[in-house]
Amino acid sequence: MQVSSHPTFIPHRCPSLQTDIVFVRKSSGIYTKYLFDPETAHFKQATCTDCHLNATEKDLMPLYAVWSNHLSRYVILAKNSISHEIQQFVYSKEMKRFEQVNRPELKVDLSRTQTSNTFFTVGGPDTEGVTVILRDPKGHFRKEQFNFETNRFEVIPPVPVKFLPEKPPSETPSPIPITIHVPVEKVPEILRHSIEASTSEQRVGENVIRNIEQACKESGSQELLNWLQTSDFEAAKEHEYAESHTEGEYFEEQTIALNTETEGLLVNRQLSREDVIEIRRLAEKMGNPVEMDSVDSSDLASGIV
Numbered sequence: 001m002q003v004s005s006h007p008t009f010i011p012h013r014c015p016s017l018q019t020d021i022v023f024v025r026k027s028s029g030i031y032t033k034y035l036f037d038p039e040t041a042h043f044k045q046a047t048c049t050d051c052h053l054n055a056t057e058k059d060l061m062p063l064y065a066v067w068s069n070h071l072s073r074y075v076i077l078a079k080n081s082i083s084h085e086i087q088q089f090v091y092s093k094e095m096k097r098f099e100q101v102n103r104p105e106l107k108v109d110l111s112r113t114q115t116s117n118t119f120f121t122v123g124g125p126d127t128e129g130v131t132v133i134l135r136d137p138k139g140h141f142r143k144e145q146f147n148f149e150t151n152r153f154e155v156i157p158p159v160p161v162k163f164l165p166e167k168p169p170s171e172t173p174s175p176i177p178i179t180i181h182v183p184v185e186k187v188p189e190i191l192r193h194s195i196e197a198s199t200s201e202q203r204v205g206e207n208v209i210r211n212i213e214q215a216c217k218e219s220g221s222q223e224l225l226n227w228l229q230t231s232d233f234e235a236a237k238e239h240e241y242a243e244s245h246t247e248g249e250y251f252e253e254q255t256i257a258l259n260t261e262t263e264g265l266l267v268n269r270q271l272s273r274e275d276v277i278e279i280r281r282l283a284e285k286m287g288n289p290v291e292m293d294s295v296d297s298s299d300l301a302s303g304i305v
Contacts, residue, residue, distance in 0.1 A: 057158040
């Protein structure tokens with residue numbers, strides 16, 4: 001909605017509230033939204049967020065100018081009497097208008113509000129004189145350009161302000177799954193942080209960590225895989241699934257996957273076909289596939305995978 005002047009009352013139909021509202025301009029120049037409440041027969045302030053008034057040059061009250069190294073030009077911080085916000089603007093000498101920018105490094109500092117009514121000058125082409133950006137007696141923007149023919153500055157008529165487009169509300173992005181490969185010796189440290197984060201059954205978590213640390217200190221994958229068949233691991237796995245199914249799956253998959261990276265893995269007892277299939281499934285899920293054709297029935301009988 002474009003406002004070309006400064007009327008005291010501006011009626012408007014609110015699409016979200018499905019009712020008529022009115023913008024009321026106060027003595028400060030700021031507009032506030034109101035709607036009529038039939039129950040109390042009084043006007044009350046409207047709280048909708050969909051209705052806005054597009055500000056003009058006369059609705060912008062310049063505070064101070066600051067040089068932007070990124071833009072290589074002056075940026076004016078001005079108060080928008082419509083939106084009640086302090087916004088950033090640059091002046092386009094080609095379009096003779098103010099254009100909104102957003103430079104996060106230019107923080108608002110009201111202590112820099114200048115008392116001088118002259119902000120900066122903008123050089124023009126040879127056929128035109130310089131333009132001076134001023135503040136008028138009422139605190140609004142004023143543009144004056146030097147006229148070579150009359151040898152004096154003349155006021156440039158106001159033109160619509162170019163505002164940045166409103167960004168639609170961003171949706172929360174879906175989490176991206178990430179597979180991380182870590183050395184076997186790092187497993188105890190990682191699991192310690194994960195399990196100690198639990199507020200219950202700390203003793204189970206500590207026993208699990210001690211078993212893994214001991215296994216890693218010995219002969220690598222052989223001891224660690226043997227431990228996976230013990231009652232300690234089954235108890236820990238049941239606890240993890242009861243507390244958090246996701247953490248339990250991660251614990252089981254991460255541990256088995258690290259062991260399947262060692263070629264020629266030996267097991268002290270005979271593995272069933274179901275055991276081998278399950279280990280392969282978990283290894284493949286963790287990004288460490290084992291070739292299916294590399295194992296035959298004789299391997300299963302001897303317990304070699």
